[in-house]
Amino acid sequence: MPNIELNAPRLISIEDRGKPYSLTLRRIAKKDWLRYFEGILSTSENQSGKRVDSFDSSAARLALIDDCLIGASGYTLPQGAAVGANDGGILNVEGWRALLPLSHRLGAANAVIAVSQSDPKDEDAIALGVESVFLDAVWSADADGVMRKFHGLRHNFKVPTAEQQRRISRDSSRSRVVGGSRNGKTLWLGAQPTLAELYDELIVSVEGYDCAGESLADSPEKIAEWMDTYHKVAAVDVLFAPAAPKVEEDGD
Amino acid sequence: MAIDVWRDPEGVRMALEEMFEQDYARAQTRREAAGANEETRARMEARLPARTMAWGYYRFADHLFHLDAQRRAGLACHTRDLAAFEAEGLLALDRARTAFEGRHPACSACGQRQLNRFGVECPGCGVKFQRKKA
Numbered sequence: 001m002p003n004i005e006l007n008a009p010r011l012i013s014i015e016d017r018g019k020p021y022s023l024t025l026r027r028i029a030k031k032d033w034l035r036y037f038e039g040i041l042s043t044s045e046n047q048s049g050k051r052v053d054s055f056d057s058s059a060a061r062l063a064l065i066d067d068c069l070i071g072a073s074g075y076t077l078p079q080g081a082a083v084g085a086n087d088g089g090i091l092n093v094e095g096w097r098a099l100l101p102l103s104h105r106l107g108a109a110n111a112v113i114a115v116s117q118s119d120p121k122d123e124d125a126i127a128l129g130v131e132s133v134f135l136d137a138v139w140s141a142d143a144d145g146v147m148r149k150f151h152g153l154r155h156n157f158k159v160p161t162a163e164q165q166r167r168i169s170r171d172s173s174r175s176r177v178v179g180g181s182r183n184g185k186t187l188w189l190g191a192q193p194t195l196a197e198l199y200d201e202l203i204v205s206v207e208g209y210d211c212a213g214e215s216l217a218d219s220p221e222k223i224a225e226w227m228d229t230y231h232k233v234a235a236v237d238v239l240f241a242p243a244a245p246k247v248e249e250d251g252d
Numbered sequence: 253m254a255i256d257v258w259r260d261p262e263g264v265r266m267a268l269e270e271m272f273e274q275d276y277a278r279a280q281t282r283r284e285a286a287g288a289n290e291e292t293r294a295r296m297e298a299r300l301p302a303r304t305m306a307w308g309y310y311r312f313a314d315h316l317f318h319l320d321a322q323r324r325a326g327l328a329c330h331t332r333d334l335a336a337f338e339a340e341g342l343l344a345l346d347r348a349r350t351a352f353e354g355r356h357p358a359c360s361a362c363g364q365r366q367l368n369r370f371g372v373e374c375p376g377c378g379v380k381f382q383r384k385k386a
Binding site: 044045046048049051162163166169170172173174175176177178180181182183184185186187188 | 253254255256257258260263266302305306307308311312314318319322327333338
């Protein structure tokens with residue numbers, strides 16, 4: 001499987017009622033992702049001593065896609081004229097982004113945030129002084145319009161310091177309360193900007209990513225510049241998560 | 253009006269005091285429930301004091317406990333590494349701990365915290381307390 005190309009538009013293929021559609025997104029910049037994280041509504045309420053959480057990112061996901069959409073194909077104009085990917089037709093329709101089906105825009109957003117921790121792909125023992133995180137992610141459709149998941153994207157980090165750990169703890173504990181300190185709703189502010197900063201400080205090398213056809217491999221400066229911010233946040237989130245201890249059930 | 257939790261040391265102190273009291277009540281329930289059946293234990297745990305503050309205060313309090321644990325373990329932490337609101341929070345933690353320890357003094361023989369300052373005998377080790385005569 002080829003590497004992820006970070007310096008190229010992303011083509012998101014969607015099939016709806018048997019017909020293929022595709023949405024083209026420009027490279028999602030750091031500021032786009034930070035705006036997305038800011039738009040996530042993550043709250044907790046205290047109901048008789050019990051914590052009730054709620055999470056809504058749909059508005060933030062839609063805003064992200066609307067900001068980054070640069071093309072769409074497979075749709076017909078209201079007059080019935082077919083619109084190709086490259087003829088610029090749809091781009092001439094005023095407010096074309098908002099005319100695309102909501103489910104398609106949300107589907108595209110779900111594809112770009114489809115990043116999760118994966119199991120290590122090799123049998124190597126952990127190397128001292130380097131901590132590796134592996135991610136699985138959906139990126140872009142290939143030439144045939146097929147979306148595939150990339151597995152085992154490797155991020156190698158320096159060992160974090162206690163001070164960096166403290167920054168995460170500090171920033172993830174910050175919140176705002178609306179409606180009074182006792183009965184109010186807690187709005188969690190999120191530590192994603194800090195996670196992205198820490199990625200740049202700690203990254204040593206990566207596997208599975210290219211920039212303009214060249215492997216990013218072990219150039220920390222280039223990695224920090226070109227790595228997708230959502231991947232940075234996901235990788236550092238895994239890096240600072242405690243490892244699950246292996247517990248055997250007692251046989252008797 | 254929104255309250256920035258990290259800038260509300262009084263709210264943080266109240267949450268910290270609740271956490272100290274909850275921990276004390278939980279430890280006491282655990283001692284009393286030793287040997288009790290599941291149903292009795294569940295009933296006793298349901299009587300534990302509920303949290304009354306907005307949830308953000310407890311999360312920030314957890315962060316302060318973490319900082320305090322590092323400080324107590326002797327890990328060097330220069331004040332310039334602390335944000336002003338963390339320093340305020342650590343002071344609130346000290347105030348909450350002092351108030352809690354005043355309400356629940358430790359037995360001088362076994363260290364177990366007492367229900368209040370007026371007990372005559374430690375329920376943990378049985379030692380008799382002597383009142384200072386005025």
